[in-house]
Amino acid sequence: MYGFSLSSFCERFLKWTKLPTDLLVGVIVAVFIFFFMTFVVLALVYLFRKFVGFVQVRLGPRYVGPRGLLQTVCDALKLLAKEDIMPENADKGVFIAAPLIVFLPAYLVYIVIPFGHPSHFQPKDLNLGILYVLAITSITVIGIVSAGWASGSKWATIGGMRSAAQLISYEVPMSLSVIVPVLVSGSLSMKEIAQAQGDRFWHWNFFNLNYFGLTFPAFIIYMICALAETNQIPFDLPEAESELVAGYNVEYSGMRFAFFFLAEFSNLFVVCAIATTLFLGGWHAPFPFLPSEGLWSVLWFMLKTWTLTFVALWIRATYPRVRIDQLMEFAWKRLFLVALIDVAVVSLIAATS
């Protein structure tokens, strides 16, 4: 339908250069994802600051670039130019590695997200897509604990421990709520799950009339766990500034801190993208008569993802923080139960229909 096709262009380019195609395709895709991720974070941080500013009766960034659009770029440059301080008590190797360990999962998850319909909008469709996502995002925990430990400050260590407890606790209801779309569509592949939801919004997994709307709790639980996994308010106790423990990234400055920051916002976008794929029908239009092919699919996908991101930012601007023990209680006593019951009910319906 559209003359331009990214993968065919890439293939022709690679044939022309006579280099091993697979490797080169991989490298190009990796670079492309990196730039896309950076752009997403830039846009997200700018949107965050402007939107939160408007909620708080103020204007947000205004002076750097037209309407403050270049603010994030300047912030990134500022962070790059900062002095790289290494605390005396720090464990050097781990201190340097921790930001990378936190950054890598945020980057690697982009590979399986289906941004649009024809296959070249998804870098690689693994048939274990969602399992890959859950596994990779768990690596973030190691990075955060390492960051806290390697800082050599007892406050950072406690912050890292708390963050680890929070992340591990919220992975359980998240995994359970992710089982629901897998049951509905019968496959672990992200593309299949999005495909199975179809063109009608009342068949999307967030409120699937085929299942009498009983997949709705899974959507809510997934969103709550997504906020907890990405350390967003109301679950940002481990990295809050005004808490007794300043956070696991208190000793980091400059580029290393920029990695954490980048990873946090990238994670937010990624979990919203995954929520879109699993629950909101991925790239599909809400009604069958609207186009869902090619760039239209990308448009729908981005629209839904950014709406979810917007809601997450809205919650961030409004709510206070939850205390660490209330957070754990909420995950283990309430979310876990509801998720379990939801999985049981949906699997019953799936089995009997």
Place this chain on the structure above:
Amino acid sequence: MPLSADQLEERIRGVAKGLPLSFGFGKSGLEVRVDKDYVVELCKLLRDDTELQFDYLRCLSAIDWFEEGQMEVVYHLYSMKHGHSLVVKVRVKRDDPRLPSVSSIWAAANWHEREAYDLLGIIFEGHPDLRRILLPQDWTGHPLRKDYSYNPVEFDEEYAGKVRRGEIT
């Protein structure tokens, strides 16, 4: 019901039988002067008697009467239940200012007495934790005394590789 000044005086005289007290009337109401040896006893009676029930210590102040060679501690009391107020004044010698602490009767007195010790040097016997509160622990002298003079403390300070003489006044 709040007792009037005369009724208060009568009641206190009745309850504190035998304690050497003297009464006065000032801008803050009825004042009772007592010797330092009887302070704790009087205050316990003031707090526990059912008609008086002065259970709220509003303020504990200390004054340095330099000319007279005395220091005074003033207690402003109030009764939550009845609504009447009282002032208790105690005088001690300036050379050896000691008097018993009332922090076991009103916990509010704890920090007030620490402040009085810190700024004026009055020692409250029986206080659970009498040490400086507003000034650093290693400060010498009691600033609010009328004969307090500034003794600059000199020290050597290293700054930017050089050692220089500094002074705290």
Place this chain on the structure above:
Amino acid sequence: MSKLYHSSQSDVDSVRPGEAIKTDKLVVNMGPQHPSTHGVLRVILTVDGEWVVAAEPEVGYLHRGFEKLAEMRAYEQTIFLSDRWDYLSSMSNNLAMSLAIETLLEIQAPEKAQWIRMLVAELQRIASHLVFIAAYGLDMGAMTPFFYCFREREKIVWLFEMLCGARLTYHYVRIGGVAADLPEGFIEALEATIPQLKRGFDEIDELLLYNPIFIERTRGIGIIDPQLAVNYGLSGPMIRASGIPYDVRRCHPYLFYDAVEWDVVVHDACDCWARVWVRSQEMRQSLRIVEQVVERLKGMPSGNVSAKVPKPIRPKKGDCYVAIESPRGELGIYIVSDGSQKPYRVKIRGPSFVNLSIAQRVLPGAKIADLVAILGSFDLVMGEVDR
């Protein structure tokens, strides 16, 4: 030298398999520089895991020697000093000092000045409580109520600027009355602001006070028993949230508080949420008083706002203790005069100083995560604690 606290040796090495883990208490410093201790307050905590075993507040980082300074200044000059004790409610400090000196001099301010004093005192209470709610929300992680509260406070501060030209340290209430009469257009501006403030209070309540997460974090935390509260000399919203209806405006009336209709706000729950609620309701009561005072002031001609004060001020020998209800509690001034132009002794009973003393009793038994909630609910201003 001041005591240095070292944390105990790590006991990870000393754990042998088969032996019960020996836990050690850790001494931790919540230092004078901290985003959540409002002002320069140092709390030395002894912590056993997540539980606080002992807490000792250390004050004095903002001690500026006001009591000594006051002894070296004439009475009129001490009013200048009073602005800076509790810098968030400067009008109340000025009022306390002025009332104390007027009691010594046995003079009274003219009627219009008394009404104006009441007006500014109540507006000051609203402004101060708005700062409390803003900062408390920020401690809990809610960034937005901060801006909403300051938007409302800005309206009041703008009115004060119209009145006396300053935004923080007003020095408006003076001995004998107030500095100047109400300017043209002040009453109209004030009347326009009152309904906006009412809407603002409701919005802030809905956003912060009745937010389920906020309630979870503050209900049942930091309980102060009423008997303990009375024994420790607490005052203001701290004691009224523990069920004791002690308000200096009711119990030791001054100005015209017994001539206007208002309620003392009391709550029985004794916890942090009750203290926030009491302050929020007090703002509404203050607005009620402001409305009634504005009605009275509208009918008064512009004129005399200062009594004839003898120059130089030389009160007779004597002493007096005068207390007012500042936004934080009972602000008391005890002045001793020896007949000269300078006060012989000025003792300032700062409400935050007395309120803070109960921290040693309330903080142990709480979790570290609750510390911020409890200390924040005390509404401390270190200027008043340290003087």
